Amino acid sequence: MFSRLLRNLSVERLACGALICITGVAAAGAAQAQSNEVGVYSGRHYNTDKQLYQQFTAKTGIAVKLLEAKDDALIERVRNEGQNSPADVLVLVDAARLDKAADLGLFRSSPSAALMRDVPLNLRDSKGRWFGLTRRVRVAIVNPALVNPASIRSYADLAQPALKGKLCLRDRKSVYNQSLVADQLILRGDAVAKGQCGVGLVNSYYVARLLSGDSGAADRALASRLKVVFPDPAHVNISGAGVLKTARNPSAALKLIEFLASPTGGRGYAEANHEYPLKGYGDNPVLKRLGSFKADGVSAEQMGAKNQAAVRLMEANGWQ
Numbered sequence: 001m002f003s004r005l006l007r008n009l010s011v012e013r014l015a016c017g018a019l020i021c022i023t024g025v026a027a028a029g030a031a032q033a034q035s036n037e038v039g040v041y042s043g044r045h046y047n048t049d050k051q052l053y054q055q056f057t058a059k060t061g062i063a064v065k066l067l068e069a070k071d072d073a074l075i076e077r078v079r080n081e082g083q084n085s086p087a088d089v090l091v092l093v094d095a096a097r098l099d100k101a102a103d104l105g106l107f108r109s110s111p112s113a114a115l116m117r118d119v120p121l122n123l124r125d126s127k128g129r130w131f132g133l134t135r136r137v138r139v140a141i142v143n144p145a146l147v148n149p150a151s152i153r154s155y156a157d158l159a160q161p162a163l164k165g166k167l168c169l170r171d172r173k174s175v176y177n178q179s180l181v182a183d184q185l186i187l188r189g190d191a192v193a194k195g196q197c198g199v200g201l202v203n204s205y206y207v208a209r210l211l212s213g214d215s216g217a218a219d220r221a222l223a224s225r226l227k228v229v230f231p232d233p234a235h236v237n238i239s240g241a242g243v244l245k246t247a248r249n250p251s252a253a254l255k256l257i258e259f260l261a262s263p264t265g266g267r268g269y270a271e272a273n274h275e276y277p278l279k280g281y282g283d284n285p286v287l288k289r290l291g292s293f294k295a296d297g298v299s300a301e302q303m304g305a306k307n308q309a310a311v312r313l314m315e316a317n318g319w320q
């Protein structure tokens with residue numbers, strides 16, 4: 001039963017791996033003035049985002065032309081397109097990817113009083129090149145029939161000998177796990193566990209999505225047999241965005257990011273996908289049922305900077 005559940009939770013892998021291309025959330029006629037259109041490349045793979053882009057269009061009159069694809073593919077695409085890119089905004093999931101895009105020189109600095117106010121310091125780039133928009137927590141999901149949920153209080157507890165053969169983790173290429181290891185390196189200077197399933201690690205929105213019933217009643221029933229544990233303190237990651245250096249319409253791009261980071265826009269962006277807003281816990285009833293967490297305080301920028309060291313550590317410890 002639990003292996004079936006974990007297979008279901010490999011929605012994390014499937015959803016993240018899927019290449020979805022959607023163009024033209026709002027129809028943007030060629031005749032339209034350029035100032036009325038913003039091109040968005042997004043690595044977020046959640047259908048619910050489109051509602052927020054539509055709200056932005058209704059509020060500002062600026063049409064959003066959207067292309068969704070895998071984060072790394074989008075980074076490559078922006079690099080290849082250069083000045084010819086129709087994109088103004090690049091939305092990516094995971095701090096390490098945002099940091100990588102900034103290192104590649106893809107983003108421009110966006111001085112914005114609204115973003116300074118709405119995005120906490122630890123959830124944005126210190127040079128103003130990218131800004132967090134939503135938060136997700138790396139949680140442990142436990143099968144209480146196999147593992148005592150109370151035995152897992154921290155990520156380090158996943159290394160306890162009693163869990164040998166019962167722990168399921170995604171492979172080394174998962175940027176979510178790389179960021180978790182980077183996070184633990186910063187906090188502990190030490191590795192986390194590897195291994196084979198009584199416990200798995202997933203981003204909070206995947207399990208919340210199953211519990212919400214969005215993926216069907218059968219998945220909800222399976223997920224409800226799990227215990228979700230927030231390690232204390234918890235590793236918090238982000239999705240975020242920046243204005244591209246090659247943007248043709250940087251002012252509309254900044255307006256969109258400001259809208260998505262604002263308390264109103266940001267709440268919708270996070271809630272629909274069962275993520276946490278930039279501040280507080282939000283009003284999503286499924287997330288409320290999971291309880292609250294204490295963020296470990298490691299900044300998104302720190303995690304990005306430690307990504308390479310994390311990958312080396314994972315390699316050195318045989319994390320496949």
Ligand SMILES: [Fe+2]
Nearest residue numbers: 012016093203
């Ligand atoms: Fe994801």
